[in-house]
Every structure is written in C-alpha cells, then in structure tokens.
Amino acid sequence: EIVLTQSPGTLSLSPGERATLSCRASQSLSRSYVAWYQQKPGQAPRLLIYGASNRATGIPDRFSGSGSGTDFTLTINMLEPEDFAVYYCQQYGSSPFTFGQGTRLEIK
Amino acid sequence: EVQLVESGGGLVQPGRSLRLSCAASGFILDDYAMHWVRQAPGKGLEWVSGISWNSGNIDYADSVKGRFTISRDNGKNSLYLQMNSLRAEDTALYYCAKDISFDSTYSFFDYWGQGTLVTVSS
Numbered sequence: 525e526i527v528l529t530q531s532p533g534t535l536s537l538s539p540g541e542r543a544t545l546s547c548r549a550s551q552s553l554s555r556s557y558v559a560w561y562q563q564k565p566g567q568a569p570r571l572l573i574y575g576a577s578n579r580a581t582g583i584p585d586r587f588s589g590s591g592s593g594t595d596f597t598l599t600i601n602m603l604e605p606e607d608f609a610v611y612y613c614q615q616y617g618s619s620p621f622t623f624g625q626g627t628r629l630e631i632k
Numbered sequence: 633e634v635q636l637v638e639s640g641g642g643l644v645q646p647g648r649s650l651r652l653s654c655a656a657s658g659f660i661l662d663d664y665a666m667h668w669v670r671q672a673p674g675k676g677l678e679w680v681s682g683i684s685w686n687s688g689n690i691d692y693a694d695s696v697k698g699r700f701t702i703s704r705d706n707g708k709n710s711l712y713l714q715m716n717s718l719r720a721e722d723t724a725l726y727y728c729a730k731d732i733s734f735d736s737t738y739s740f741f742d743y744w745g746q747g748t749l750v751t752v753s754s
Contacts, residue, residue, distance in 0.1 A: 525694075559740040561677075568727060568744035569677065580742065612677055616740045620693045623677040 526550055526615050530624035536632040543600040545627045547613035552593045557617035560589055560598045563626075564609045572611075573598060605631075634658040634743045636728045641748030644718055652748055654711040654728030662706045665689075665731035665739060668713050670724035671747070680726070681713065685734040696722075718752045725749050 527550040537543055547558065556576035561569035571580040573589035576596055586601040600607055608631050613624040640652040654666070667682040681692045681702040690702055701714040711728055726748050729741035 557738055557740075561741075563677075568746055569741075570744075571740065571742050574732070574740050614677075614679075614740060616738050619682075619691050619737075621679040621682075621739055623679070625676045 526622055528613055528624035530627045534628045536630050538632045539603050539605055541603050545598040545611050547596040547624050549594045553615050553617045556592050558596045559614045561612045562609050636745035638728050638745045638748035641750045643751045645754050649716045652713040656709045661709045665736035666711045667729045669727045669729050672724045682736040684736045689736050720752050723752045
C-alpha cells in the first residue's frame, strides 16, 4: 500500500497570500497519478486536480498542481475566503487507492 | 446534473449487517466505474471499494475484504454496499463516488454524494 504524507498539517494564511501544500508518497507514482480534493465542513470532497497538474472542470486557475515521482504540490495563488478548507491528495496508480491525512488551510 | 444520493445508514450493533444504496442520476451509470469512500468522524478519507462498469473488476480495501460486498444494478441506476460483521471501526460517513472512467484500475472521483452515516455501537 502506498502511504501519502501531507505537510503541513495546518497552514495559517491570510486572503491574498499564496498557499503551498505538499504530498509525499512512500514510493514513486507511475504516470503522476495524483489527485487533489477540497473539503469544506459538512460537505463532500470536491475534485480540484488530477494527473498531478490538470485542473478539473470549473476549478479556478488560481489552483495549480505540480510534481512527479514521490513529491507533489498543490499551490493556491491569491487565496480567496472560500479557499479555506481541508485539502487531501490521493494516489490512483495502484490499488488500494489511498489518501493523505489532509492539510487544514485556516485563516490567519 | 450529476446526482448521487446515498441511503441505508443508521445505528447497528457490532457483528450485525447493513446494506447501503446509492441512487445515481444525471449520467449513464453503465459508462462509469463507481466506488465507496468513507470518512470516520473528524478523520480523513478512506477508499473502501470499487466496481467497474460491468462488475468485471471489483476491489476492496484490506480493512473490509471478506466482510463487505460491492454490487451495482445499472438498470436501476444504483450502487450497493453490503456490510457484514460490522465493527466499531467501521463507524463513518459513507460516500458514493463516481469514477472518471468505465474501468476501476486507475481511479479518481469527480462526483460525490453527500454520504450516509453508519454508526456501529452496542
């Protein structure tokens, strides 16, 4: 099973700043099969990024993903108030599909 | 508009069974693999099980293998999860999630339901 470790656990920033969230895999992920999701309290997760760097339909371009191998990053430029939430990475290169433990992005 | 509506959750004693359902609409269920993902209270996401479009490929997390059974009825636009021998650690919000592909070999999830809560307690 591939273990994903997200850092930091909590990130405190202000609107307008840039957020950089990390996801590290316990083994190299073939074809960069990493997705990122956003989850707000009381809501289901929402797909943001797939294939490490492809934005899902309707996702603003302030969200971007990058990385390969074992290290992946979600960057959110010019934070908006609605961006404060929990973010999860997921690997889908091998079963079982696993998620990171999440990064909480909170308003400073 | 894609909609996934889960049902069947509730309070159940350890060792008992429960069957979850997911009603799909707004897309052709036959064209996509489907999955169950759960989230324990205050915790992260855990993939539980996935099934390909024609039920030809089925997989489970080790934590539920041998106890849970995923199935689908494309004619009824429905996905199911039969959960047997339930344990306290199965307590979670269970989400139905749509795959982006018909196959479930490399899966991520573009639509999610709102979840149904399963509580396992005596």
